[in-house]
Amino acid sequence: MQPKLSLLTDELIARILDEAYQLLLKPGIKVQNPEARELLESAGAQVDQETMVARIPGQLVHTALESVPRQFQLFDYEGNARVVYGGDAIHFDPGSSGISVLIPETLEHKTAETPDLIRILKVAETLPQYDAQSTSVVCHDVPKDLHDLYRLYLVMLFSRKPIVTGAFTNETVHQMIDMLSIFAGGRENLKEKPRAIFDVCPSPPLIWSNFGAGNLIALARAGVPAEIVSMPLAGAAAPVTLLGAVTQHAAECLSGITIHQLAQPGSPIVWGGAPAIFDMRKGGTPMGAVETAMIDSSYAQVGKSLGLPTHAYLGATDSKLVDMQAGMESAMGALVGALSGINMISGAGMLDFLICQSPEKLVIDAESIAMARRMVEGMKIHTDTLATGFYEGVNFKGGDFLKQKITLQLFQMEQHMPSVVIDRDSMRGWREAGSMDTFTRAKIRVKEILASYKRPEIDPDKERDLHDYVLGLAKESGLETLPLLDEKNPLPDA
Amino acid sequence: MSEELYKEMAQSIIEGDSDKSVELAKKSIELQMHPLDTITKGFVVGVNYIGDQFGKGEAFLPELVMAGEAMKAAVATLEPELMKLGESREVMGRVVLATVEGDIHEIGKTLVGTMLSASGFEVYDLGVDQPAEKIIGKALEVDAHIIGMSALLTTTMVRQREVIEELDKEGLRPRIKVMVGGAPITKDWFQKIKADGYSEDAIGAVKIAKQLVGKADA
Incomplete structure (x- = not known):
């Protein structure tokens, strides 16, 4: 039985949903996208065109919830299903859209550029704990117009895994869908077997921006999965109470789902988010706070009560270094996410309020993810008797059980074997290996991974088409050459 | 075939x-x-x-x-x-193993025994909580080349020294070599008590034992 964390009673979930429905009517939802307002209005919502506030009746939301898929999958480059959104399936991906990376030698937080994203991609590609890649950092060595789609371009070249991504404008979302279609072999194929899911963010409190709602509509019509990343900040951009934040989250998601399903009923969409409490000392949004994890776990429970696929930002830290705080907050988040049965748990590798990515942290986080997964596998019954059958031939000697065939057969099913990043050596062994701390061991592991990484084999025609498409967009941005995009400047491994 | x-x-x-x-x-x-x-x-x-x-x-x-x-x-x-055939497998050496007096931990020692016998040693495992005279007595009885002693506790590891001192007193060294092991055993301790070999795991113990009987792997 998969162990589950439940912070809410059924009664409380009903109250949350009831109040969320009330919020949709009063104060309503501010919808800054004209097309979304039109969709809502023609379906029966009361829309004030001046204030852009839509009052969305419950019936509209119910209809939308009826057409939302309960489950869908993401596929890898070859078209194999790799990620299940729905039920209590759990998956992890690196945190997305960081703007800097931690340089392990100097501990500097450096503005991210192309080689940094490639390093992260290689590490996440190699570690089996990550079921999906993410467009984890923005590369500042390309023009701003290209920031979102350039990340996707690199992921497509360096990975075969499913992708969690997102567009930064209403225009680029179409271009990114085009890019994915090139590899999928057309838009219909992409819809059939989507490789990527797009994060779409409402703006707290209760606002769907022109860009957010525009992306919802574009994705719904393309049949490419959308992931709502609602981020109530409890105490600043949402009620200070955790339950208040969970309720606002529900209202933002319900309104988003309604717009999305009005644009195209049956398109896949996820009940997700990146909420946080608002830190009253520093004004920050701590992703590693236990209350943040409590909001996540609770809203996921609300989403599950509606039968929806779920997502959350957990497993990140606010620490600036890959240190004790980083380990503590990240592991706690990963475990809460796993025990909550959240389908996609994003945030691994992230430091400093989701600003900074670190490949070294990614390899350490992979260990806590593996442990969280083991926890979720739960207590297993492998044998007819729980214990009595083990004692034949046992002579009251320690070590007797090591000689049993069943020990050999079962120990790897019972025990997760961590990588060398986790130290379980004797004092002597640890000293002989160089007296290294976790971060130092992680640095070595990253180097090993980077040395052994091989770029996946991609159909050269598709690669060429993708290259030409992105180069075309780069030229439109007024640039003739881009790192790695130009023929004179080939991919490192090409 | x-x-x-x-x-x-x-x-x-x-x-x-x-x-x-x-x-x-x-x-x-x-x-x-x-x-x-x-x-x-x-x-x-x-x-x-x-x-x-x-x-x-x-x-x-x-x-x-x-x-x-x-x-x-x-x-x-x-x-x-x-x-x-009137032959026998070449015996690498005879080893008496024991956990010292006052200590009942034996998983590590049993592992060493298993690996030593798998590697061609004749192993006499006395078990746990064994006083010096029993260990030495057995070693003399079977004409052992090596005595291997285990201790898991810092309070019992001193017993290893007692056995060595007793062997020295009887003039049984270097005829009988002494290996020590166990969680608290360090290189310092092994040198301090003038043992002949120590290892922190069973594989290492086999290597040391082979060296002590002059049959080290090439």
């Missing part, structure tokens, strides 16, 4: 399959293969492989122990044949 069989023998040890290793030992007897060849070219290859893998962190304790058990079972099957 025999090459194939040797491979299967090694494999049966690697898989820790005692039934299979005994079956293969019997088959080798039927085929009138020389039992010493069977051991050294077949089964020992498997033990060495799994030992190496364990050293590299790629095999785990249950695999190591099961391999040792499969080896013991195979050798026991072949021993009557060796007797008939």
Whole structure:
């Protein structure tokens, strides 16, 4: 039985949903996208065109919830299903859209550029704990117009895994869908077997921006999965109470789902988010706070009560270094996410309020993810008797059980074997290996991974088409050459 | 033909399959293969492989122990044949093992015993909580080359020194070499009590034991 964390009673979930429905009517939802307002209005919502506030009746939301898929999958480059959104399936991906990376030698937080994203991609590609890649950092060595789609371009070249991504404008979302279609072999194929899911963010409190709602509509019509990343900040951009934040989250998601399903009923969409409490000392949004994890776990429970696929930002830290705080907050988040049965748990590798990515942290986080997964596998019954059958031939000697065939057969099913990043050596062994701390061991592991990484084999025609498409967009941005995009400047491994 | 069989023998040890290793030992007897060849070219290859893998962190304790058990079972099957031939497997050396007085921990020591016998040593494991006179008495009785002592506690590891002092007093060293092991045992301690060898794991202990009897691996 998969162990589950439940912070809410059924009664409380009903109250949350009831109040969320009330919020949709009063104060309503501010919808800054004209097309979304039109969709809502023609379906029966009361829309004030001046204030852009839509009052969305419950019936509209119910209809939308009826057409939302309960489950869908993401596929890898070859078209194999790799990620299940729905039920209590759990998956992890690196945190997305960081703007800097931690340089392990100097501990500097450096503005991210192309080689940094490639390093992260290689590490996440190699570690089996990550079921999906993410467009984890923005590369500042390309023009701003290209920031979102350039990340996707690199992921497509360096990975075969499913992708969690997102567009930064209403225009680029179409271009990114085009890019994915090139590899999928057309838009219909992409819809059939989507490789990527797009994060779409409402703006707290209760606002769907022109860009957010525009992306919802574009994705719904393309049949490419959308992931709502609602981020109530409890105490600043949402009620200070955790339950208040969970309720606002529900209202933002319900309104988003309604717009999305009005644009195209049956398109896949996820009940997700990146909420946080608002830190009253520093004004920050701590992703590693236990209350943040409590909001996540609770809203996921609300989403599950509606039968929806779920997502959350957990497993990140606010620490600036890959240190004790980083380990503590990240592991706690990963475990809460796993025990909550959240389908996609994003945030691994992230430091400093989701600003900074670190490949070294990614390899350490992979260990806590593996442990969280083991926890979720739960207590297993492998044998007819729980214990009595083990004692034949046992002579009251320690070590007797090591000689049993069943020990050999079962120990790897019972025990997760961590990588060398986790130290379980004797004092002597640890000293002989160089007296290294976790971060130092992680640095070595990253180097090993980077040395052994091989770029996946991609159909050269598709690669060429993708290259030409992105180069075309780069030229439109007024640039003739881009790192790695130009023929004179080939991919490192090409 | 025999090459194939040797491979299967090694494999049966690697898989820790005692039934299979005994079956293969019997088959080798039927085929009138020389039992010493069977051991050294077949089964020992498997033990060495799994030992190496364990050293590299790629095999785990249950695999190591099961391999040792499969080896013991195979050798026991072949021993009557060796007797008939008037030969015996070359004994690397005789080792008396014990956990010292006041200490009842023995998982590590038992592992060392398993690996030593799998590697061709004759092992006399006295068990736990053994006083100096019992250990030395057994060593004299079987004409042991090595005494191996284990201690898990810092409070009992001093007993290792007592045994060494007793051996020195009786003038039994260097005839009998002393190996020490156990969680609290450091290089400093091993030097301080003037033992002849120490290791922190069972694979290392086999290496040390071979060195002590002058049969170190090339």
